[in-house]
Amino acid sequence: MGIKRYFATRVAILFAVLLATLFLTILLVGSNMDTIMKKGIAIQVRAEIVENKALASSFKDTVELDAYVQTQIEQRMRNLGLDSPWYSPNRIGLAMYKILILDFGHATFLTSDSGSSAVGEIILEKLPRTVLLFTTATIIISVIGIFIGAAAGSKPRSKTDRLTSSFAIISSSFPVWWVGMIMIFAFSFSYSIFPARATPLIAPSDPGYVPALLYHMMLPLITIVLIGFGTWAYLVRNFMVGIMQEDFVFVKKAIGISQRKILFGSALKNAAPPIVTVLALSLSGSLGGAIITEAVFDWPGMGRLYFEAISVMDLPVIIGATYVLTAFFLVSIFISDLLYGYLDPRIRTG
Secondary structure, rough: OOHHHHHHHHHHHHHHHHHHHHHHHHOOOOOHHHHHHHHHHHHHHHHHHOOOHHHOOOOOHHHHHHHHHHHHHHHHHHHHHOOOOOOHHHHHHHHHHHHHHOOOOOOOOOOOOOOOOOOOHHHHHHHHHHHHHHHHHHHHHHHHHHHHHHHHHHHHHHHHHHHHHHHHHHHHOOOHHHHHHHHHHHHHHHOOOOHHHHOOOOOOOOOHHHHHHHHHHHHHHHHHHHHHHHHHHHHHHHHHHHHHOOOOHHHHHHHHOOHHHHHHHHHHHOOOHHHHHHHHHHHHHOOOOOHHHHHHHHOHHHHHHHHHHHHHOOOHHHHHHHHHHHHHHHHHHHHHHHHHHHHHHHHHHH
């Protein structure tokens, strides 16, 4: 299979998965679609009234205003075909189309820091913060884990190998939220090195907000890295143990090539395909944040947004966040597939 055909096949499969996920999400919340649509149209109608001062001043009282808004809602719903049941093909098709073009409508309860109820603006506000924290942590974890895991895998049953395996088992046994609470108690209350809340108290529009956000990020970042790099090192260690037993490694040792060159020049390169796959999946998973971790540290990212949206059943936010994170996840899988095919030609020619 050529690289172009491999590329086209993967795109088609992942796009089909995205549509299937979107369709199932709409079916799960379908009975509430009328409420979501009506709210979005009502906000749009009221915004048009506010912008048109002549129209706003033409109403005698709030009763006449409410009647006008309701009439406009019903008329626009009929024009869009929203007067039919939510499970009709045109309703489901319209909902999928709007979500595909990133038109998520307006949140029912939640708002952004600037006061906007547009779901797209809320997600756009939270997503960069999650990327900043969890993607940074994932990159640091993977770099540390790769080097420690490679060193441990090159010498099975050595002290480094035993320490790596033991630390991976111990660190993965403790939940992040529990370690986070211990870290907050130790470094926020006992020694006052870092703030207990990861959300700065100043407004996002303040010039000092970004430095304050980076400072508040340090404690959750350290906690996530401390918990995560042991597991990463153990995975890389297991990949390397098998590769270091291959014939080409013994040949390189026999002709006098140094252990360091064999380890980082040849063995690690052969272990690259599975490592790249795990890294891509870890990066995509980090975009969703972690509900409990963000709740413990009060980090204003996608995880806490999910928690708040589920708590108040804000369906437009839940649907929008699910779509965005699913799209990122599928893109990361696509990139990992391409890298896997590039690093291992057997995948694209098989």
